[in-house]
Amino acid sequence: MTTMLIIIHVFICIGLVIGILLQAGKGADLGAAFGGSSQTIFGSAGAAPFLNKLTAGVAIAFMITSLTLAFLASRAPKSSIMEGKAKTQQERPLKASEQEKAKPINTNIPSDTKTER
Secondary structure, X not given: OHHHHHHHHHHHHHHHHHHHHHOOOOOHHHHHHOOOOOOOOOOOOOOHHHHHHHHHHHHHHHHHXXXXXXXXXXXXXXXXXXXXXXOOOOOOOOOHHHHHHHXXXXXXXXXXXXXXX
């Protein structure tokens, strides 16, 4: 169900972006006053009222899907990759043969601090 809701949400997001980009800016009316085309496809008022209603409807659908996805994400069972952590080589107990190999080697590395001799 969540996957289907995410797919619908993505399509709504794309529709919202397209709907906003298709709307004319505030300065578009000035161009029509000085001999612009009559835009008879959407009626005498142009596409503005239709696109405004379409954008408002898509924005409402976007809010509903966003809230639904947030609700479903908060109700999902919490799982972590740290819960089923396998023991690493450092955490498991060493065998007797491995203990011999794991003894630190004493190397005489000079330190940075000055010592009195």
